[in-house]
Amino acid sequence: MTGSLLEQLRQMTIVVADTGDIQAIEQFTPRDATTNPSLITAAAQMPQYQQIVDDTLKEARAQLGPQAEATAVATLAFDRLAVAFGLKILAIVPGRVSTEVDARLSYDTEATIEKGRSLIAQYEAAGLSRERVLIKIASTWEGIRAAEILEREGIHCNLTLLFGLHQAIACAEAGVTLISPFVGRILDWYKKDTGRDYEPHEDPGVVSVTKIYNYYKKFGHKTEVMGASFRNIGEIVELAGCDLLTISPKLLEQLQASEGELLRKLDPANAATQEIEKIAMDQATFEKMHTHDRMACEKLDEGITGFTKALVALEQLLADRLAHLEGEAALSGAFESIFRSFDLDGDGFITREEWMGTDAVFDAIDLNHDGKITVEELGAGIGAVLKLA
DSSP states (O other): OOSBHHHHHTTTSEEEEEOOOHHHHHHHOOSEEEOOHHHHHHHHTSGGGHHHHHHHHHHHHHHHOTTSOHHHHHHHHHHHHHHHHHHHHHTTOSSOEEEEOOGGGTTOHHHHHHHHHHHHHHHHHTTOOGGGEEEEEEOSHHHHHHHHHHHHTTOOEEEEEEOSHHHHHHHHHTTOSEEEEBHHHHHHHHHHHHOOOOOGGGOHHHHHHHHHHHHHHHTTOOOEEEEBOOSSHHHHHHTTTSSEEEEOHHHHHHHHHOBSOOOOOOOHHHHHTSOOOOOOOOHHHHHHHHHHOHHHHHHHHHHHHHHHHHHHHHHHHHHHHHHHHHHHHHHHHHHHHHHHHHOTTOSSOEETTTOOSOHHHHHHHOTTOSSEEOHHHHHHHHHHHHHHO
């Protein structure tokens, strides 16, 4: 088969867009899409999505009331914003979107369950079926237990920050819908630890996902494998045939621009012939394997810390935007109050006769020099003074 690598990849693997940018999703038309706080933070700062952010903040403020702290409003707005972006994405992709649970809940099973239920309730209130949403949870033992309960309730889960076979086996035995092993982050760790570079076929992240894929297919696990966090298209080429691959817009562009024959590397038929030991997973076995896997230990902790920092940054961005919006609203109210005090006849204009200030100030505010000041001109004039101050 010929054509772009992306076109060929789609014949053997479901391609997922790893972005919160609606325009990028429209460009590459993936079946599914996945987001996280970092991606939503990036999207939230793009001018084209400012209205989504502002509307979400206003709704959160209205729900919590005027006395609520800005931090509380921002925290509520984060969940709402994640769902708002998810709804926009689901209007474009035919499949599913992954929406992430607060990383700060990664070691709290009950809180993760409640958050997952809350996110699904928001989607369903907007008219979306839970079948089109994956709740994204960190692959801690506690997170996997939460996912097991959510799956029983028909809430499908995507277990993320997955770096070791023990995590993958525990997820499969819990009946999780999908896992996201992090290819590039595994490579990062080994390059730093060994000081060497790796060819795509020996890339430790590629090797890890291949091992998980073969284990699942060998023993008939239904959990889907979605390779994630790629550093180059060589990693993607080596995992052609994986159930799903979630890929950034930059690498999607490279795949689309690259020609050549793409060979299928992962195949259930090949997995069935592999000599693989079956491992029964319980908490003691999980913790023992996790402790002995230095890479998985470090990368899981680092990932939770990183997602938490991204979430804190997003909440701060939302709190700052809320202050800006409410500051504008307060100023607007003040302008209208001042305007009414001058507009003596209530006709919607302040004439020179009604103006109590100096002619020089009147002329400066009367932007179109028609001899009348509108509320917009008054607001613009006072706003300019405040900005200068």
